[in-house]
Amino acid sequence: METLTEKLETLLWSPRADSLPPALNMLVRLLRFIYAVLRDALTSTLTLRAMGLVYVTILSIVPLIALSFSVLKGFGWHESELKPFLEIFLEPLGPRGTELTDMVMGFVDNIRGGVLAGIGLVMLFYTTISMIKKVEDSFNYIWRVERSRSFARRFSEYLSVILVGPVIMVTAMALLATISSNAYVAEVTNFAPIGATLVLIGKLIPYLLVSFGFTLVYWFIPNTQVNFSAAMVGGFSGGVLWATTGMFFTQFVAQSTRNADIYAGFAIVVIALIWLYVSWLILLVGAQVAFYFEHREYLRLGYQRINIGNKLREKIALGTMTMTAKAFRNSGQPTTIESIANSVGLPGILVQPVANRLQMAGLVQLTSNNRILPGRDPGQIALRDIIQAVRDAQNADIFPPGRWPAEVTEVADELDVAMDEALADRSLYDLLDEKPASS
Numbered sequence: 191m192e193t194l195t196e197k198l199e200t201l202l203w204s205p206r207a208d209s210l211p212p213a214l215n216m217l218v219r220l221l222r223f224i225y226a227v228l229r230d231a232l233t234s235t236l237t238l239r240a241m242g243l244v245y246v247t248i249l250s251i252v253p254l255i256a257l258s259f260s261v262l263k264g265f266g267w268h269e270s271e272l273k274p275f276l277e278i279f280l281e282p283l284g285p286r287g288t289e290l291t292d293m294v295m296g297f298v299d300n301i302r303g304g305v306l307a308g309i310g311l312v313m314l315f316y317t318t319i320s321m322i323k324k325v326e327d328s329f330n331y332i333w334r335v336e337r338s339r340s341f342a343r344r345f346s347e348y349l350s351v352i353l354v355g356p357v358i359m360v361t362a363m364a365l366l367a368t369i370s371s372n373a374y375v376a377e378v379t380n381f382a383p384i385g386a387t388l389v390l391i392g393k394l395i396p397y398l399l400v401s402f403g404f405t406l407v408y409w410f411i412p413n414t415q416v417n418f419s420a421a422m423v424g425g426f427s428g429g430v431l432w433a434t435t436g437m438f439f440t441q442f443v444a445q446s447t448r449n450a451d452i453y454a455g456f457a458i459v460v461i462a463l464i465w466l467y468v469s470w471l472i473l474l475v476g477a478q479v480a481f482y483f484e485h486r487e488y489l490r491l492g493y494q495r496i497n498i499g500n501k502l503r504e505k506i507a508l509g510t511m512t513m514t515a516k517a518f519r520n521s522g523q524p525t526t527i528e529s530i531a532n533s534v535g536l537p538g539i540l541v542q543p544v545a546n547r548l549q550m551a552g553l554v555q556l557t558s559n560n561r562i563l564p565g566r567d568p569g570q571i572a573l574r575d576i577i578q579a580v581r582d583a584q585n586a587d588i589f590p591p592g593r594w595p596a597e598v599t600e601v602a603d604e605l606d607v608a609m610d611e612a613l614a615d616r617s618l619y620d621l622l623d624e625k626p627a628s629s
Contacts, residue, residue, distance in 0.1 A: 195233075198225060203490050226489040227478050231471070234493050236478070239328045240471040247466055250321035251294065282436035282443065282465060290462050322348045322411070329412040332477045334488075334539050336546075337560060339413050347410075401429025404473065408480045414528065414560055420484035428476025435472060439465060487537055496540060500581065506544045507580045508573070508621075509534055514554060515568035515618045524561040544580060551579035568618040574610055576618070 202225060207218045230236060280287030326338060339347065405425025409416050443461055482489055510530055517525040527545055531538040545562060548554045553571055555563045564571070583591050594602075 195229060199490055222489050223479075223482060226482055226492060227475060230478055230492055231475055235331070236474045237471065239331065240467055240474055243324060243328065243470040244463060244467050246321050246324045247470070248463075250317045280462070280465070282439040290458055319345065319348045325407075326411050326413065328474060329408070329477055330414075332474065332481050333412045333414050333416070334537075334542070335412060335414045335560060336542055337413060337556065397429055397433045400432060401425045404428040404432075404476055407473070408477055412477075415526070416480065417484045420480045423483045424476045424478075424480025427479045428472055431475065432469065432472045435468060439468065485537075487535075488539075491537060491539075496537075498540060502540075503544055503580050504577055506534075506536070506541055507548060507576050510541060510545055510548065510562070511553065511564075511568075511571065511576050511618055512621060514562050515564055515571075516622060518564050518568065519619070519622070524557065524563045527556075527560050527562060530562070547580050547584065548576070550584045551575065553579055564618075568622075571618045573613045573616050573618065573621060577609060577613070 202218060202222050207215060210218065277287065277291050280290055323338070323344065326344075330336070330338060338344070402425065405418075405421045408424045409418055409421035513530050513533065514525055517523060527538050527541050531541045545554060545556060549556050549565070551565075553565045553576060555565050557563070
């Protein structure tokens with residue numbers, strides 16, 4: 191498998207591809223994109239994360255729907271307004287989907303009638319927020335983000351999604367229903383060509399809403415700034431893939447009578463679990479498309495671990511500190527790991543570990559949304575401290591520095607003395623104010 195992927199990557203990323211005619215060059219870029227998405231779906235942990243999300247969904251789906259229904263009831267809507275969304279999601283299961291919808295609705299009614307008060311309400315919020323937290327962890331993995339939201343941000347932002355999301359969905363459905371029932375629209379529908387077009391649009395609207403929902407999830411859930419156009423591309427890709435897979439899955443369910451005989455009453459549960467897994471995997475693949483659309487520099491890299499030398503690591507440390515101090519002095523605003531990586535043409539996966547070392551040394555502060563600020567006055571940060579932050583051992587390191595022969599220690603001390611003499615007492619601001627001898 192590794193040999194095959196190496197040959198494909200060598201072929202797709204051959205330097206000769208850049209000299210091809212524009213049409214062929216665009217085709218090669220598209221093939222690179224498709225290859226990267228398929229490679230990650232087959233070789234990374236996306237499938238395992240989809241399985242984990244299935245387990246979390248089983249525990250959280252009933253409390254989530256019960257909480258959404260309670261919110262809608264406060265706005266004067268009944269649960270029948272939100273039930274169609276569950277039916278749309280389970281539509282590929284055919285008649286089994288309707289049966290499973292009624293079953294879930296029965297569980298929801300029991301929860302809302304007996305538990306939705308006091309400690310039960312707290313447990314509903316906790317279960318629902320935990321589910322979204324698992325989704326965020328998966329998206330952060332795709333977007334190469336190592337930090338999750340803080341607890342305060344998690345609670346407030348997740349809660350806003352839980353409370354506002356159902357209202358937006360039901361409002362959209364109500365507006366569509368109002369438009370379709372309008373007398374003028376009904377009269378126009380009687381005209382054959384327009385009527386056929388409107389019927390087609392009506393069938394496509396549920397899938398467009400799914401694509402729009404995917405887009406909002408990709409744009410909001412990752413703990414980093416996601417370009418909305420990238421989220422739209424990922425949302426549309428995920429929506430189309432979900433609709434196409436749903437049609438094939440419907441055929442699979444219709445022809446799986448033998449499985450129904452084997453599993454008897456459990457057939458509906460088995461089929462629902464398979465569809466739930468496929469849906470989560472599609473959502474994660476769509477997120478992968480959105481990420482690669484925004485960060486094309488990762489197409490060949492994927493999730494491979496990169497080993498870099500100390501020379502590049504020290505350059506990254508100096509560059510990160512320099513750009514952080516410059517942004518702080520010019521505007522007082524923090525910069526981000528992504529902007530630093532993009533400005534020097536490196537993947538963020540190389541800058542992030544160095545930034546973590548600088549934070550452990552107290553030279554920078556990393557916020558929960560991956561922004562970076564000086565840890566103290568840049569005029570008091572010596573260049574020698576920056577280099578030592580990535581060279582010396584930190585408290586977070588597992589292994590001690592080791593016991594080395596005297597001659598090895600002597601050479602290491604000579605290197606430290608030479609570095610101190612070269613950097614003298616220059617601070618970070620001194621470096622910014624110096625004029626480089628050469629470009």
